[in-house]
Amino acid sequence: MKILVIGGHGTIGKKVTAHFSEANEVLVAGRSKGDILVDIEDPASITKMFEQIGRLDAVICIAGEAKWAPFNEMSEADFHIGLNSKLMGQVNLVRIGKNYLSPKGSITLSTGILADDPVVMTSSAAMVNGAIHSFIKAVALEMEKGIRVNAVSSGMVEDAYEKYKDYFPGHNPIPMxxxxxAYVRSVNGRDHGRVIRIYD
Structure with missing residues (x-):
């Protein structure tokens, strides 16, 4: 398969990329480095990326930002960081990317445990993750050519434990x-419109 991993140099992305590269042609896209550069906040940049790459069998997105801050300190602009990046960035990857997928291809988005089990300072991230969960279930009803769309929602991963452990007291790190x-299941399995939760 020809697979595009957006955010393939991140904590999770590099492990996902390494796995799929064992038996597939994998291209990595990122904002500042990769086989191809893309700004997922910009639909024109997304379109340019897909035009340059051509036909794909699978798209995996492990990218997108959201502001972490106390709710009482959050401005509207702070909320728009997550809305423009992690939410609409991934929505636009589906909206535009479906046109470049082979029949029966797949798109996998990424969210996280905050949608179901938020912690303090995550009102924006939790909101965005929850919105993507709803989007996945709805858009799956309208996909054509057998294209599947899923999301992977993970708890705090073990490779990020030292960085984020103070934000997630009592949470067990998820083995990489x-x-x-979970991404293998989304790409190689038959799930469609599914939020694949890996919380323990």
């Missing part, structure tokens, strides 16, 4: 192999 397997 379990997280990678």
């Amino acid at each position: 192999k379990k997280v990678v397997n």
